[in-house]
Structure formats: C-alpha cells, structure tokens
Amino acid sequence: MAARPFLKEVAMLRWALGFFIVAVIAAILGFAGIAAAAAGIAKIIFYIFLVLFLVSILAHLMRGTRV
Helix, strand or coil: CCHHHHHHHHHHHHHHHHHHHHHHHHHCCCCCCCHHHHHHHHHHHHHHHHHHHHHHHHHHHHHHHCC
C-alpha cells in the first residue's frame, strides 16, 4: 500500500510532462494561444505534484524510518 501515493505522483508528473511537450510543439508551429494554455496547465500540474511529493516525504518522516 505504501507505493500507491508514489504512483499517483508519477502519473501527475507524466501529465505535466505531456502538457509541456504539447506546449513546445505548439510554440514551434506558431500556435501561441495553445502553447500558452498547455504551458499553464503543465505548470499547475507540476506544482500540484511538487506539493504532494513534499507532503508524502513529510508523512514518511513523521511515521519514522521503519521499513
């Protein structure tokens, strides 16, 4: 059960990376509006990932170092 939060964080990071790639491709092709929207979504998802990652690290440290 301990690996499940990690899998959610990895999935969120993949979504952020996907939106970043869409933003880069749209920027190269000249679709400024789509690129800005995709970059904004990628940024939001990345920050959510970062917060969840830090919370999971803190929760692990609060429980102790039991394996």
